Amino acid sequence: MVSRILAVACLGALLAGAAHAVDPAGSKPQYGRWGFDQAGADPATRPGDNFFRYANGTWLDRTPIPADKPAVSLRLAMTDLTEQRLHELMEASAHAAAPATGLDGKVGAFYQSYMDEARINALGAKPIAAQLDAVRKATTREAQAALMGRTSVDFEGALFNLAMDVDLKDTKHYAVYVTQGGLGLPDRDYYLKPEFARQKAAYEAYVTRLLTLVDWPHAEAAAKDVVAFETAIAQASWSKVEQRDPVAMYNPVSVAELQQMTPGFAWAGYLKSAQLGDLQRIVVAEKTAFPRLAALYARTPVATIQAWQAARIADNAAYYLSQPFQDAYFEMHDKTLTGQQQQAVRWKRAVHAVSGGDCGIGERLDCFGNLGWGVGQLYTAKYFPASSKAKIEELVANLKAAYRVRIEKLDWMGPQTRQEALRKLDTYTIKVGYPDHPRDYANVSVRSDDLAGNVLRAAAADWSYYVGRLNGAVDRSDWIMTPQTNDAYNGSLRDIVFPAAILQPPIFDPDADPAINYGAIGGVIGHELTHGFDDQGRKIDADGALRDWWTAADARAFDERARKLGAQYDAFEPLPGVHINGNLTMGENIADLGGLTLALDAYHASLHGKPAPVIDGLTGDQRVFLGWAQAWRGKLTDDAIRRQVTSDPHSPRGFRVNGPVRNIDAWYQAFGVQAGDKLYLAPEQRVRIW
Template identity: 65%
Template sequence: MSDITEARLHELMEKAAAAAPAQPVTLEQKAGAFYKAFLDEARLDTLGAAPIGPELSAIRAAKDRQDIAELMGRNNTDFYATIFSLGTDVDLKDTSRYAVYATQGGLGLPDRDYYLEPTFASQKAAFQTYIAKLLALVGWAEPETNAAAVVAFETRVADASWTRAQQRDVEGTYNPQTQSELAVLAPDFAWQRFLLGADLNGVDRLVVSEKSAFPRIAAIYESTPLKVLQAWEAFTVADNAAFYLAKPFSEARFQFRDKVLSGQSEEQVRWKLAIRAVGGGDCTGDRVDCFGNMGFGLGQLYTAQYFPPSSKIKIEELVTNIKAAMRARLERLDWMSPATKAKALKKLDTYQIKVGYPDHPPAYSTLVIRADDLVGDVRRSGEADWRFYTSRLHGPVDRTDWSMTPQTNDAYNGSLRDIVFPAGILQPPLFDPAADPAVNYGAIGAVIGHELTHGFDDEGRKLDAAGQLHDWWSKADSDAFEARAKSLGTQYSSYEPVPGAHINRDLTMGENIADLGGINVALEAYHRSLNGPAPVIDGFNGDQRVLLGWAQAWRGKAREDYIRKQVISDPHSPRAFRVIGPTRNVDAWYAAFGVKPGDSYYLPPDQRVRIW
């Protein structure tokens, strides 16, 4: 989230909180009451662990693993304490309906490598200390002994889990199963009780993502003593609720999750955390929901105040130009056959672009928010969201749905064939309606091109014009694409953002392809927008300003610990390499800045990767 967006949200929330009554009714009042509840640290400190007392009591009362499985299903909606995660999304083999997706879970560290690689031994040890601290804070018996058992349990789960690169296999992660088939696949887990807890007992079909991992994780669950599963469940609830609890909880969470794992030296001021709690952030946090607890509600307030219709019109014009440039580039491809190219163009034509804010955001009219019950607000918000998403299972797919809130980041949704550009990113450094068009093309234009290219990256290309999982490529065209992607991956795997940590070519492949496509499309769209030669401004020609717009959009600072975590777990390359990686494959970069043999990052023409 940018500083500009954050400052605007701060102003909105302070005003809303000041006007929030004891029993809020309007959207603004509810958002203000939630914000006020988070800021009331004095009250939270008097409550200790009491707000999560219902969850802890239920965990203590569990008599067997079947009871724990049901609790995991129940906690899937708010505190995410489950070894198998549930969600709903468009069915990739039938995009007219929604499906329930089940994925591996159960890990409190950012990635399986944190458990299995010696490089992260200190973080793993700190994790055990953190577990013991939270268990002690909730009054759990033998916190140190149980913490060691929880880490041992999660280490076994990590070993059974798929890597993040494996999880990017859009075909390998589509495995429909009925409940009876799932019981045969992974018989050591009480699936019926789990789905009952998640209020999905009437659902008979789930799409399993990591099929080979499920039986292994279920077997680990069955072989783990009940008291260890109870300790794990108690810790995981406390961990995910700590952000909303008394100072000892939130401070312990900060010391481990932000300081140890990301190198953050001090915690953000409370009002910034409150905004994150209400409206979400940029989805880079560990366990705080990137949608916040009232994300779409806060988005409505934000767009009403700060996103004029004129900005929406200007962005829609830019999108039209970028899409036309993408079409022209597809038509000129020399490595793709006419038949496959025709299907690619048809797919491009189905893209739906959403700008600014949703026309029909989720309603909060029935959501109860109280300024004196923060964790209750979180619980009720999570339950309301889950009811909304599971209610979609009974109707057709709504292509007007948004996959993120208006105040956060852009995204591409392959099954819906939509690209969303929320109001929150449509400001400097990505977009300024008064700025030089070349800079806008290099920044937001390249981001638009990036999202369009996702439909044709190593994952997106496997979905057809209907958004369905279907191989529409000839073998020769597929081989040609894979060869180019492999060459790009070889380049990225040579980059070492911090000592000993190279970019994972397989994990970042889709984003790297999209970055390369984005800047190429932006340059072409800028040229097509000109009525004559590009102007020279402050001594910089048009191509230079487009490329500088891309570079300055990704300026930023990050601590080494954060970058190490990013390299392991984030499908995006670190910021510097989102600039270096694609531009050295763009001929215009060499001409614009006079880059020649012997210069840093120079690539001979025959080694420059050209895909889209």
């Protein structure tokens, strides 16, 4: 036990050293004098009534949401900085005095192809003419199913989506997973719930506009058929909450069994087009939805399926086509669905097109047809030195040791489950900054005058990479987020990954007070560690396999605590009449509570029994909580909130602060929160999980 306590103390030394070292230039924190922007706080708000506003209220009142964004936050400011750096890299590559070669040259040429607005506008819909012609010629459902198999390498849509990941029952090998698809709106609720009638009507108008732009016959009538078809898909599909159960979502079958299960869909042609014609085994996700979707497909007129596919192609390609397509895309996806008032300037769209985003969380646009991993190599080479990587790796490893101490002290977990939990914790690999092995783009052809072609060739290279390794051993060094992504994740490889772009203020500032860093980056690290033990992660064992390793009593104890936490979030109301879904957000809420609790423990251990310094009248515990609250400083448009609550497993940012703190005893003591305050919970009502 002593060695583990010492390991936690080392984290304190690491953070303290980073925070208090004074360089010759006299470095200062980015926010405030010691890492927290006190001018943005609202001391008029009682901490116990709304801690998020107490920490951030003045900033919230004085900071407008930019017209070209659906939100404003300090995290978005981090993304803006990364975006500006990527812009400079791409501009330099695109306009070098001598033509850039290699990866630099390809990134620059891709960027230049997006910035050639005159050429793109002159082309109109020509870049997707071949795809649309193929749709017109595919006059049977079998032929249409074969087109859907191209969705990973082209602009087509699909009723069923393919992915490749570690096999959850055979973790030394990969598996092909197939999930429900077919929807153009963010979630089935947008088709089925009356509160989204405005968005659904706008979507039908959008489909009409797309079909008109591609000269599809009888565009308005066809759009009505397309939306009716997607509404039926929504009715047959699983909800986001149902999709959160990893046991229910793992249903391995042979391809022959899949065909028997869904006789209305031609899987042979679909899989052949996906370069998986020899596949024998596949993991079905939403098992009970598949027969319903296949039966719907079998009775839908081919003409409707053709119009639907034409709309999907135009929608998936719109970001790379002429201005009328881009305007239509913006009006629907950004303005109607998120409340963004103004389209981003072209260079920002170009940066996104070349760089991509997070395939695990983002939409298809973020992870389809870009040079994201190559851009990440250029970005980290300039902005994330090896010394930073080593520092954060040490920090994360020591916080992992702190988590071990916490698991050993849990009062509700028995010894058998505890032993398995500790074994699982020990298997986690921490990955920081960027992958150890760069992606090879040597065979990807990129032209400065062929944007759509660049997108498709990059997509084909990505899919070929994953298909090519399907029958090999699992690559434990793999990443699913590019280094320039402002996020972190706990993955199927039992890896916890912190890309370079998230390691900036206010998440991590080497010149800030240690307590602020504990609350911010410490809370994020703890959050990702806790994901391995949330309501989904706890069903995966130390080998990464889907297995129940809990005793019945411990599972009941966990589930009871999770239910109590879910009920708390169900009661939160971000907008009048709009409630958080505690079941949809359960994993993230558990991770937020665990992360902040662990960060506070680690901060205490770092003090070596000494009292925390008081800064500007604030105790160490107060500053830890303020560091967490500042990390979530921001706000969204009402439409963006509605979309998030409906389809996103994360709670809106204010509740990622107020939700966890009200369950931590130390917060009550730190800020004098008492009965009668709006966030107050009696001790027996507070949820303690990890």
